[in-house]
Amino acid sequence: MGQKEIPPPASRPNAIVTNVSTLWDVSAALVNYAIWGPPKQCPSWTASQVSAYTLYRGIVTYGKVMGISDREHVEAATKAQDPEASSAGMKALGWPDPLNPNSKVTESTIPRVSHQYFATTEDTSPIKMETVEWNGPKEGVEGCDGMVVLYFFGGGYVIGSPSNARGQTVELARVTGCTVYAPDYRVAWRGQHPAQLHDAYSALVYLTDPVPKGMGIPANKVVLSGWSAGGNLAINLMRFVVEQDPRLKPAGVVPFAPVTDFTASCASRWLNDLDILPPLEKFGHMAPIQWVAHLANEELTDPLASSLLAEPRADLPPMLVEAGTAERLYDESALFVLRNMQKSAVVGVIMEETTHVWFGAFPPQYAALMKRVGEFIANLNKNPAVITSGFVRIDAKGNTTPSDSADVKKYLLDRMKEFNDRKEKGEIDWDLSPKVKNIYKNLESNAF
Numbered sequence: 001m002g003q004k005e006i007p008p009p010a011s012r013p014n015a016i017v018t019n020v021s022t023l024w025d026v027s028a029a030l031v032n033y034a035i036w037g038p039p040k041q042c043p044s045w046t047a048s049q050v051s052a053y054t055l056y057r058g059i060v061t062y063g064k065v066m067g068i069s070d071r072e073h074v075e076a077a078t079k080a081q082d083p084e085a086s087s088a089g090m091k092a093l094g095w096p097d098p099l100n101p102n103s104k105v106t107e108s109t110i111p112r113v114s115h116q117y118f119a120t121t122e123d124t125s126p127i128k129m130e131t132v133e134w135n136g137p138k139e140g141v142e143g144c145d146g147m148v149v150l151y152f153f154g155g156g157y158v159i160g161s162p163s164n165a166r167g168q169t170v171e172l173a174r175v176t177g178c179t180v181y182a183p184d185y186r187v188a189w190r191g192q193h194p195a196q197l198h199d200a201y202s203a204l205v206y207l208t209d210p211v212p213k214g215m216g217i218p219a220n221k222v223v224l225s226g227w228s229a230g231g232n233l234a235i236n237l238m239r240f241v242v243e244q245d246p247r248l249k250p251a252g253v254v255p256f257a258p259v260t261d262f263t264a265s266c267a268s269r270w271l272n273d274l275d276i277l278p279p280l281e282k283f284g285h286m287a288p289i290q291w292v293a294h295l296a297n298e299e300l301t302d303p304l305a306s307s308l309l310a311e312p313r314a315d316l317p318p319m320l321v322e323a324g325t326a327e328r329l330y331d332e333s334a335l336f337v338l339r340n341m342q343k344s345a346v347v348g349v350i351m352e353e354t355t356h357v358w359f360g361a362f363p364p365q366y367a368a369l370m371k372r373v374g375e376f377i378a379n380l381n382k383n384p385a386v387i388t389s390g391f392v393r394i395d396a397k398g399n400t401t402p403s404d405s406a407d408v409k410k411y412l413l414d415r416m417k418e419f420n421d422r423k424e425k426g427e428i429d430w431d432l433s434p435k436v437k438n439i440y441k442n443l444e445s446n447a448f
Contacts, residue, residue: 029054041274042326042353044396049361056358057276102136103170110183110206117244118198123191127199128184129206130162132169140175141374147221147251147381149173149180150203154228154357156259157196158188167360168227168256175374178223181207185233193295193305200237204248222250223377227357228329231255235307235319235336242315251380252318252387254373257357260308261332262300265436267415268331270428275328275355301435308336309435312448318345318387320376322369324354331415334391334408339439341389341405342448347376348391350403364398372400409443416440 029050038045045053109126149172153165162169162182169180185199206214207222224234234255241248264270295305303310319340323333337348349372351365359366372392379387391403422428442448 025057026051026054039274041272044353052361053276053355053358056361100136100170100174102134103166103173104133104135105166105170106131110203112199113202113205115198115201115244117240118194118201123186123195127202128162129203130166130169130182130184132166132173132180132182134170134173134177136174138177140177141371141378143378143382144176144178144374145381147176147178147223147377148207148217149176149178149223149225149254149377150200150207150234150250151180151182152185152200152224152226152230152233153182154226154230155187157229160187160229165227165230171370172225172373175370176377178377193299193302196233197236197240197304200233201240201245204237204241204250208248219248220251221381223252223254223380224250225254225256226258227256229259231258231321232260232305232307234258235260236304238317238319239307239310240304242313242317246315249315250317251384252320252376254320254322254376256322257324257327257329258307258321258333258336259329260306260336261433261436262295262306263433263436264430265432266308266331266335267412267419269328270419270422270430271415272326272328272330274326276358277328277356301433308332308339308439312340312343314343316340316344318347318376318380318384320347320349320373322349322351324351324356326353327356329356331412335412335439335443337391338405338409338412338443339448344389345384345387346389347387348403348408350391350393350408352393352395362396365394365396368394368398368400413440413444 030047033047033050037043038050107128107130110129112124112127114124149169151162151165151169151172153160153162155164162184165182169182172178173180181203183199183203185203186195191198204219204222204224207217208214208219210216224238225231226234232255234253235258238250238253241250261269295302299305301309319337321333321337323330334348334350337346340346341348349369351362351369354362354365359369372394376387391405391408392400393403394400419428423430
C-alpha cells in the first residue's frame with residue numbers, strides 16, 4: 001500500500017479570536033432564531049438546540065474555545081498513547097466522555113495477528129482494548145443474551161480512542177446487556193491504511209479464537225459496530241472477513257453515520273451546510289487532515305476503504321445503518337443502503353433533522369434509535385430471517401415509521417441534480433469520482 005506523508009500541525013488558532021468568533025456565532029444564531037425561527041432544514045429545533053449546535057460547530061471549526069486545547073493537543077496525545085490526555089483533547093473538540101456508575105470498564109491488551117494482506121503494516125506490538133459491561137438494573141431489550149459487540153471509535157481516522165467512545169459503548173451495553181469490546185486501533189498518526197483494518201481484524205480474531213489463545217466467542221455471536229470512521233471500519237472488516245476469512249463472518253453490522261465514500265462525491269457532503277462538520281475547504285485549522293489522512297491518493301477508491309464502492313454480495317450478514325438527514329454523510333449512507341439491500345438484508349434508519357453523530361442533542365430520537373438497535377441485535381441472536389431490507393424514519397419526538405425506498409431514491413437523485421446545478425454555476429468546485437457517478441447512473445436507471 002502507498003504511504004502518504006501527513007502534514008505537520010497547523011499553527012495554533014488565536015484564543016481571543018476563536019472565543020470571540022464562536023460567541024459571535026452563537027449570538028447571531030440566537031438572534032436569527034428569534035427573528036426567523038429554526039433553520040429550514042431542521043424546523044423542529046429548539047433555541048437551546050440551535051445555540052448548543054452553534055457552539056459545538058464552533059469547537060469543531062475553530063478548534064479552541066474558552067482557552068481549551070486544539071488539534072495539536074489531540075495529535076500529541078494520540079502519538080504518546082496517553083488515554084487521559086487524549087480524552088481531554090477529544091473533550092476539547094466537543095466529544096463527551098461519560099462513564100455511567102453502573103458500568104464497568106476494564107483495559108487489556110491483545111495480540112496483533114499476522115495476515116498476508118497486512119504484510120506492509122509491520123507493527124507487531126499489542127493492541128489496547130477496553131471491555132465495557134453493564135452492571136446496573138436490566139433496562140433494555142430482551143433477547144441479546146450471549147451476543148457481544150466489537151465497537152470502533154470515530155474521529156475521521158485521525159483522532160479518538162475507546163475512552164472517547166464510552167458515551168455510546170456504555171449505552172450499547174445498557175440497552176442490549178451485551179459486553180462491548182472497543183480496540184484502540186491505529187489512527188493515521190500511528191499507521192496508514194490498511195493498519196486500521198489490521199487492528200480491527202486482530203480484535204475479531206482474538207474474540208473468536210479458542211481459549212486460551214482467545215476468548216472462544218462464536219463469530220455468529222459477534223456484532224460489529226462503530227460511529228463515523230468507526231462505522232466505516234466495521235463495514236470494511238465485515239467485507240474483509242467475508243472475502244478473506246469467512247470463518248470469522250459476524251452475526252451483523254451496526255454502523256452509526258458511517259463514512260462510505262472518501263472521494264467526497266455524494267451531494268450532502270457539499271449541500272448539508274447545517275452539519276457540525278464544515279465543508280472540506282472550510283475545515284478551519286484542521287484543513288490539512290481533511291478526511292483522508294490515513295489514505296494515499298490511489299487508495300481513496302479502495303473498496304476496503306470507500307465501502308460504497310464495494311460490489312454488493314448475497315453472503316453479507318444483516319446490517320443496520322443509521323444516518324441523520326442534516327449531516328454531510330447522509331447521502332453516502334443512504335446510497336450504501338440502497339445499493340446493498342438488493343442482495344442482502346440492510347435496514348436504513350433515517351434520523352430526521354439530526355447532525356453528524358451528535359446524539360446528546362436529540363434524546364427522544366437517540367432513545368428510539370438504541371431501542372431499534374437492541375431489537376436488531378436480538379433478532380440476529382434469535383431469528384435473523386425476520387430481518388428484511390428497508391428504511392425507517394425516526395422523527396424529533398422519537399416516533400418511528402416505515403419509509404419507502406423509492407422516496408429515498410428520489411431524494412438522492414434530486415440532491416445530486418442540485419449539486420450539479422450549483423457546480424455549473426461555479427458555486428462548488430469539486431470533481432466527482434467516476435465510480436460514484438456510475439453508481440448514481442445505475443440508481444437512476446433502476447440498475448440496482
